[in-house]
Every structure is written in C-alpha cells, then in structure tokens.
Amino acid sequence: MINETLTKFTIEKKEGSLVVITGEIPYEELAKHRDSVVSALGKGIQIDGFRKGHIPENVLIQKVGEMAILNEMAERTLREYYPHILTKHELDVVGYPQISITKIAKDNPLGFTITVAIIPEMTLPDYMSIAKDINTNKESKEVTDEDVTNQINEILRQKVAYERLQEKAKNNEGHVHDENCKHDEEPIEDVKDLPLPELTDEYVKTFGKEGQFTSVEDFKTKIREHLTIEKARDVDSRHRAKITDSIVEKTELELPKVMVDAEINQMLAQMTEDLTQAQLKIEDYLGHIKKTKEDLMKEWTPSAEKRAKLQLVLNEIAKKESIVPDPSLVDHEVSNLLEQYKDGDEKRIRVYVTSILANEAVLKKLEATV
Secondary structure (H helix, E strand, O other), X not given: OHHHHHOOOEEEEEOOOEEEEEEEEOHHHHHOOHHHHHHHHHHOOOOOOOOOOOOOHHHHHHHHOHHHHHXXXXXXXXXXXXXXXXXXXXXXXXXXXXXXXXXXXXXXXXXXXXEEEEOOOEEOOOHHHHHHHHHOOOOOOOOOHHHHHHXXXXXXXXXXXXXXXXXXXXXXXXXXXXXXXXXXXXOOOOHHHOOXXXXXXXXXXXXXXXXXXXXXHHHHHHHHHHHHHHHHHHHHHHHHHHHHHHHHHOOEEOOOHHHHHHHHHHHHHHHHHHHHHOOOOXXXXXXXXXXXXXXXXXXXXXXXXXXXXXXXXXXXXXXXXOOOOOHHHHHHHHHHHHHHOOOOOHHHHHHHHHHHHHHHHXXXXXXXXX
C-alpha cells in the first residue's frame, strides 16, 4: 500500500533549495495506528471509575475527543511514510520538515503538505588542484631564536607590570584619596616601555610552579617546546582555512536558509552555554553590550553562511571521493558520547559523529595532496 500511494504524491521544487511534497494517504493507513494510539492516550489519563490504562475507547473519546485521536494517528502515519517518501523520490534533505495537515476526518484520506530543504545542486571547483597549490606554499612551523626571545621578553614585561601593580597597591594602603589632589593621578605606564630585568637562573625560578624551571637554559628550552606546539597548531589551522576558504569561494550553490538558521541557532546555544558556565544570563550580557538577540543573529549571518556552505562542500567532496568513516571508529566515538550524555539520542549522535569523522577525513586528504 505504501509504495502504491507514494507514486501519487506531488513533488514541487521551490526557490532556496526547498521542495513541497503534497498528497493524500488512505484512511486505512491511519487506521492501522488506532489501537496503539488509543492505548497510549489511555495510559496518560485518569478517569474516575476506571483503572489507568484500562479505559474503554468510547469513554476515552468522550474525554479527549475524536480529533485528538485522529491527529495522533495522522502524526504516526506521516512519521512512518516520511522516510519512504524521501527514498522513493530520491530527496537528499537537510534539517527537519515542516508538516501541515490539510485535510483530516474519520474514514477519509489524510491530506498533507511537507516542506523541507534539500541538498542543493552545486558546481565544485577543481578542489584537488586548489589544495595542491596551497600545500606547496605552506607556512613554516619552525620556531626561531627570535621567536623564543620575543616570547621571553613578553613574559618578563608582564611579570614586571604585575609586580609594579602589586607594589603600588601596597604603597596606596592607608592612603586617603582626595578628589582635588592632582598627586593622586598617576600616568598609566605602557608595558612596552618597562625596563626588563636580567634573566638569571635565580630569576627564572620565580616563574610558574615551584621547581618548574631550574635554569635559564631550562626555561628557554621549555619556552621553545611550548612555542613549537602552539605554532604547529596555528600554522595547521591557518593552512586548513586557506584550503577550505578557497574551495568554498569558488563553489557555486544555492544555500538553503534552514542550514544558515541551524548554524546561527547553534552559535546562540554555544554562547548561552558559555555565559551560563560563567554564571551570567544572556539577557544581562545583551544589555551590557547594548544589543538584541536579533542584532547578534544578523551579525553572525555571514559566518553562519560560510559554515553551512563549507559543510555542504565537504559532504559533496566526501561523496565524490567515496570517503566513509571507519564504522568501528564511529561506534567507539558514539559509545563515548553516550557515556557522557546518558539521555542523548543515539541516532542524532551517530549522524553527528559520522559527519565530524567524514569532515576530518576529507580535510586530511586535501592537506595531503601534493
């Protein structure tokens, strides 16, 4: 019955990489869910004179109404049909569908409309050539003696500035401030102008935790090690961005608005979580920066568009290059996340993990192109 019904649906493409699916589903398909709907609704309702979960259907209908039962039957039927619709009509969708019921009545077909975004058609540039050109000019990760010296001087300046502030605070203890006394006003020193102390074995021992640095040479060695890790990370990050920015810039596609909205909502959720961890409310933060949530979302739109476009490009490259994450690695990462988020939706977590691992595999392939 499902396959026969699917062929009668209308698929109409709209602007913004949207499709509108319209059709009718025979009432017999809804009727298959009636018993389970009645049972589920009955378990959640208490009626005097009846045990919970053992309410006769006619009594339940008097309590909740026939339309409540029909709506739940329709929802379950559409959930069942939706993946079959996508498969039958070869629709590669993104985001969640907007479903509207246009006609519903007992013993009559269910009329519906589904609006959903689809993966847009795109024209990729020669991404391998782009990556190859950029890879030939990768920035050096070498940490020079000058880099080490500059880092040490910056550390010394910050330490001297901190010690000066501590000394001033101590000298000002007990000093009564007079608004009319100009002597209270002291110019703020520029950290760059502060004289630097001599770097000695004894002086470096005052840095970090006790025993962290034993001599000037030990201090320099550890600074170089830290800079090596930091510079390698920064160089790799900038290099990866050069490759992806160049490919995205040269890709032609019509970006679905739903993807941009999803990226903005994710950015908003992340900011809200960060503020919550800092024991701040988003309303107070917005008041402080004198902006509304809508102002922020508008400012974030270009970045959200770029992120959404990048994800589509990476997906398309993965498809063209037949890049699929190792299933055992996916299982392992999904298991780890489910340990952290006990109430997490395994299907969504699996989609997320698969996407992240596929992205990483694509990026590594691009970076390895020579």
